[in-house]
Amino acid sequence: MDAELRQLRLDHPHPEPLMALGQQLRRRYSSEQAIWLLQQLEMYWDAQRLQAFRQPLELHFEAQALQMGSRWPLAERRALELAQRYPGLWLLEIGGGIGGDSLELARTRAFRTVEQEDLRRRYLEHNLKTGGFGEVEVRGGDGLTQAKGAQVLYADPARRNAKGRQWHDLAPNPADLWNLGLPCCLKLSPGLDESQLPPGCDLDYVSHQGVCKEATVWMPGSGQVRAFLHGQDAWLVAERRQPPPLGPLEPGMWLHEPDPAAIRAQVWEPRQGWRVDERLALLATPAGLASQWTQAFEVLEIADADRKNLIRLQKKYDFQPLEIKKRGFDVEPEELRKKLPRGRGGGAGVLYLTRVGGRHRAVICRRV
Ligand SMILES: C[S@@+](CC[C@H](N)C(=O)[O-])C[C@H]1O[C@@H](n2cnc3c(N)ncnc32)[C@H](O)[C@@H]1O
Known part of the structure; x- marks a missing residue:
């Protein structure tokens, strides 16, 4: 067929x-x-x-494996870094699924992949052959028992249940992989608890299409934490650093909302920015300081955020469409929208409900 x-x-x-x-x-x-x-x-x-596969035209898919599969730009970046960190070492992939990672790994090296589910393994074999990588060795069974001879491991564990918070909720279990004592790269959920990672590993938070899709753990490492953001045609990377000092937010400044990977990795870009609240990741800069790491908003006014005042502000600015955003503010934007007057001629604007210097504030702004 x-x-x-x-x-x-x-x-x-x-x-x-x-x-x-x-x-x-x-x-x-x-x-x-x-x-x-x-x-x-x-x-x-x-x-x-x-963007799950580079060339999906002739591939065979299985629904759950496709949903769990890596996006190919992320799989490509990881495969290239694996080749750079561990050149020439014999790689074993445990849990190939239908090949989201295997197809990118295959572009960089010969390796073995093990997939325990029969249908997925058949599709994995088909996909590798169709992709021109028929020389990759595909095996069935439990990959954890087939690590003899491997010099480096790669795994993208599947969640066994909806929680997926503990290592034993994952298959294969990351702790079992680390116990094999080999250098390894693991793709994990960005919601992981960093304190549960083995000491000294490196950790990358990676964004794609505006979502922090994954955390990649490298063992051994030097404890470095980075954020990666897939830009138009290249990867941006930044390292974790200490939070910048707190400072004011005033009309005329730009308010910056960082990309989710930048927030998780705490890279605090743009560098010239300062925090507007000690509990939030929002930054402020002078006007004109754009950064690929953030969405920026030009601040027009900062005001009290009680209902009466919000109605007054929307009458004054007459935003249409009105975007309502919130950070650190307990409000249901769509419920609030129903209570505000409909704008007509004010153009697009943003009501940003957030905390500034420890106080709940309404920040009226326009997207830059
Ligand atoms: C999240 S999926 C991998 C997706 C793949 N990286 C991709 O991008 O298409 C994890 C896979 O690991 C397999 N798996 C889990 N534990 C395994 C084990 N011990 N040995 C072999 N396969 C395993 C599961 O059947 C599942 O297909």
């Missing part, structure tokens, strides 16, 4: 209603084949939207 699947994807490259297409396919194929083709087509659309 591979040729048929390829043609179907070429003929239907973008999401569309499946009903009519399903009927057409059922006329030409058995209902089992038609269902498989349709599912593969839908997952292809998802893969493209998620």
Whole structure:
């Protein structure tokens, strides 16, 4: 069915209603084949939207593995860094899934990958062959028992349950991997508890499409923590540093909301910025200081944030559309919106409800 699947994807490259297409396919194929083709087509659309694979056209997907899979720009960066940190060492990947990482690792080295689930392993084999990497050794079973001869490990553990907060909620369990005593790279959730990591490892928080997608742990390391942000065509990187001093927020200044990876890694970019509240990651700078690490807002006014005042402010600025943002402020933006007058001619504006110098404030601003 591979040729048929390829043609179907070429003929239907973008999401569309499946009903009519399903009927057409059922006329030409058995209902089992038609269902498989349709599912593969839908997952292809998802893969493209998620940037899950560099070249998804001929790949086979399994729904859960696709959702868990790495986005290819992130997988590529990790594979390149693995090659740089551990040149020439024999790599074992434990838990290849359907190949989000394996396909990028394969561009940099020969290695072995182990996937315990049969369907995923079959798809992984297919995807590697289709990608031109048929020489990668794919095995089944428990990868933890197949580490003999490996010199470096890579794993992207799956969550066993919705919590996924403890190491034993993950498969494979990171602690079991570290206990193998080999250099290793692990892709973990950015919500991890840093205090649970082995001492001295390096940690990267990585953003993609505005979301902090993952934390990459390198063992051994030197305790460095970095943020990576996938820009237009290159990676930005910054290292953890001490929080900058506190300072004022005044009309005319720019308020900066950092990218989520920058917040987790505490890189405090832009460097010239100061904090506006000791409990928040928001920064302020003089006007004109743009940074790729932040969304910036030009501050027009700072005022009390009681309901009466918010109504007065919206009447004054007449924002339409009105964007309501909050940081460290207990409010439901959509509920609040219903209570504010609808703007008409004031153009786009932002009501930023946050804390400034320990006080709840309404910061009226425009996106830069
Ligand atoms: C999050 S997925 C990997 C996704 C993959 N990195 C990608 O980007 O497509 C984790 C995979 O590890 C497999 N796995 C978990 N524990 C394993 C073990 N001990 N040995 C082999 N595979 C394992 C699971 O079946 C699952 O497919």
